[in-house]
Amino acid sequence: MAADRTGQIVVAFISERTGEDAEGYAIAAQAMDALAARQPGYRGIDSVSSGGVGITLSYWADEAAAVAWRNHPEHAETREAGRGRWYKWYRLHVAEIGRSYGWDRG
Template sequence: MTDRTGQIAVIFVSTRTDSDTQGYAAAAEAMDHLAAQQPGYRGVDSARGADGIGITVSWWADEASALAWRAHPDHAAIRERGRAEWYSAYEVAVAEVGRSYRWQADRDFEQNASICTPLP
């Protein structure tokens, strides 16, 4: 995990419809690829449950980068298609990360001990 302190997190919580799963998957892949090419992009984490509820967090260097991604014409077009076809609801929250840390079990450690590594 990367230290996310100071980054902007755009948190997108959505509920998917059953409509056009192939089109949705293709659009999501295209948006992931396009976002990764944008200035200030720092990564994305995403998960979706069997109930259709998903959480995607895109990470940005600063507010200007996050806003530029929101305004990107291809992203805006896909957002409109999502409203019309792929989502029954969604919510977006934008936050600046004040601190960041991680924990990881070290499975290779001889005694199978756990490691806690706080990030600076």
């Protein structure tokens, strides 16, 4: 069932990985997913990757929750590791969702 995300904050993280330390990346990604899920205001995540390019959308109740995630010490530490090891580049976009709907095949 599709979630109505109207009014939530979406953080879009688009990146290209270096291919270095795939095991370390997988461990860190799993840890960050689990850590984010425990943060106040967390509303979910969608992620896809192909050919080294990935798009991750994280959803937050409000701007304060998204900023708190950005500033979380463990997240900041992992972000620095990503800049040094796992990513060629990344882009981050933050927006409020003005309309949200979905469809599921029955």
